[in-house]
Amino acid sequence: MYMTFHARRILLAEAGDFYPQLVSALERNRGRGFWIHFSDIPKIGIRPNSTHKDPVGIYFFPLDHIASDFSKYHHWAFRKYMFVCRVDATNVLNLSTVTEGDAESMLTEAGVEEGSHAWSAGSPGGRLWRALDEAARSGGEWGSSRGMAFRRLLKGFGYDAVRDPGTGTIHGNEPDQLVVLDPSDIEVVEMVKTTTKPHDADAYYRDPKYPFHGRSSKPALELLQSLASAVGLKSGRMSSYGKGLWTMRAKDGDGNEIRLSEELHTSGAADYVSFRVNFSASWYSDGEQAYEASDGLHGHGFDFDVHSDYGEVVAPFAEQLRDKLADIPMDDTSHVEKPLRKIADAIGGAKVSLESPVRGTLTKKIKGSELRVSLSFEHPESSHRTVEPSYDISGVVVLPRSSVGDMSINPSFGHDIEQIPAPNIVGDVVNGLPQWIREVMETHFPAADARYDHIRRHTAPVLKFLDSRLAPARAAGYHRVAALVSRPFARYNTA
Numbered sequence: 001m002y003m004t005f006h007a008r009r010i011l012l013a014e015a016g017d018f019y020p021q022l023v024s025a026l027e028r029n030r031g032r033g034f035w036i037h038f039s040d041i042p043k044i045g046i047r048p049n050s051t052h053k054d055p056v057g058i059y060f061f062p063l064d065h066i067a068s069d070f071s072k073y074h075h076w077a078f079r080k081y082m083f084v085c086r087v088d089a090t091n092v093l094n095l096s097t098v099t100e101g102d103a104e105s106m107l108t109e110a111g112v113e114e115g116s117h118a119w120s121a122g123s124p125g126g127r128l129w130r131a132l133d134e135a136a137r138s139g140g141e142w143g144s145s146r147g148m149a150f151r152r153l154l155k156g157f158g159y160d161a162v163r164d165p166g167t168g169t170i171h172g173n174e175p176d177q178l179v180v181l182d183p184s185d186i187e188v189v190e191m192v193k194t195t196t197k198p199h200d201a202d203a204y205y206r207d208p209k210y211p212f213h214g215r216s217s218k219p220a221l222e223l224l225q226s227l228a229s230a231v232g233l234k235s236g237r238m239s240s241y242g243k244g245l246w247t248m249r250a251k252d253g254d255g256n257e258i259r260l261s262e263e264l265h266t267s268g269a270a271d272y273v274s275f276r277v278n279f280s281a282s283w284y285s286d287g288e289q290a291y292e293a294s295d296g297l298h299g300h301g302f303d304f305d306v307h308s309d310y311g312e313v314v315a316p317f318a319e320q321l322r323d324k325l326a327d328i329p330m331d332d333t334s335h336v337e338k339p340l341r342k343i344a345d346a347i348g349g350a351k352v353s354l355e356s357p358v359r360g361t362l363t364k365k366i367k368g369s370e371l372r373v374s375l376s377f378e379h380p381e382s383s384h385r386t387v388e389p390s391y392d393i394s395g396v397v398v399l400p401r402s403s404v405g406d407m408s409i410n411p412s413f414g415h416d417i418e419q420i421p422a423p424n425i426v427g428d429v430v431n432g433l434p435q436w437i438r439e440v441m442e443t444h445f446p447a448a449d450a451r452y453d454h455i456r457r458h459t460a461p462v463l464k465f466l467d468s469r470l471a472p473a474r475a476a477g478y479h480r481v482a483a484l485v486s487r488p489f490a491r492y493n494t495a
Helices: 019-028 063-069 070-078 098-111 124-138 144-154 201-206 218-230 311-326 338-345 422-445 450-471 472-484 487-492
Strands: 035-039 059-061 080-085 091-092 161-165 174-178 186-193 238-240 243-251 257-266 274-285 288-293 301-307 351-356 359-366 369-378 390-398 417-421
Touching: 019 063, 019 070, 019 080, 019 186, 019 274, 059 063, 063 070, 098 124, 124 144, 144 257, 218 238, 218 243, 218 257, 218 311, 274 311, 288 311, 301 311, 338 351, 338 359, 338 369, 359 450, 369 422, 369 450, 390 422, 390 450, 417 422, 422 450
Parallel strands: 091 161
Antiparallel strands: 035 059, 035 080, 059 174, 080 186, 161 174, 238 243, 243 257, 257 274, 274 288, 274 301, 351 359, 359 369, 369 390, 390 417
């Protein structure tokens, strides 16, 4: 039985799976003492009109720090450019090595009186930074722009850069950074143009370079691979058909096929590092199509991010699917191939194509026209229209190219022919084809109407061919194949 549980592979998403162009640049420059700067313009420089409260300057992160934990800085990935730089600043204020005496001397020089709240608590470097920020905010001789005033204050002390090596003094969410006040101290080693964009749900679906959309999107593929493994199935061909939709044709040990599908969404409001997935599966079991869809947590699918173990993400749905497969085991034996091939034999050979275990089409070229007959198997437990295994038959005579449409074979002209019980299908189709075509011609394309000359002219050879191949005595013989064709339906035989 194919349900033996395979050992689950541990599959982790990595930042490189989501932001390959940025992570690859970080990796090839590790260990060289470089710095990283993100920008929306393709150059590095001072922005005097900056609106943030920190001193106006050029902000960098240590490359090795970013490379080691890029997922914490994912919001910077949505800048248009990442610069890898060498920085050669000579007079750097290191906030982690500021002493009480250094802070007191500088604050006295800046005119910040003792007793100000900036002196109240924290490290000497932290108290110094808050006090300088307070002095910049108050304006005075340093002007009205807070950021520019802060910058002038630092430059007045003779500094060309400020280093915050992990204290979070400049910004709590970016604890390790460098502010360069003099652009001449910077040498650009590499500029990387990113492919990510600010949050835009429609753009996410339109842009093939976004995570999970392109055919080479590793996390999307590995999720389905992990799901197949968790259910004890062999991974198969995968394809993407837009808007985060992926499908895999997996198989069990007997070669029966099941389609595993996933729909991926971003679950973050402004980033593409956290995601939500909805799984579904469909398969056939002796002519019945089964379907299982994930509701996930609270009906919203399963959430995961770049740190998630894929095995844990797929586990809830995998458990549902294993239970369902135990009730309705996979069996994709075709219920249309045998009858279609018998009908094809009766008309001297025809091409048979199978769309699924329960639907297939016979195609026969006749004097420039093409006869197509399609069978759809109706399982009594999956169809409300039948109480026994039956078939829907539809067909068309494809006419040579013209402005006139093709001719449907159905007497009701546009709807399936009345269902035929499974044991009678071959004989009834073989006998019925000429009759059905004539009924359509008489009802919808009368000889007195010249508008339908084209249809009658190209349908006549098809009727002549069928009449010659299917003499009454010959056609009657095909009722005897019912015993062969009905074997797959023994499970439903109530006679």
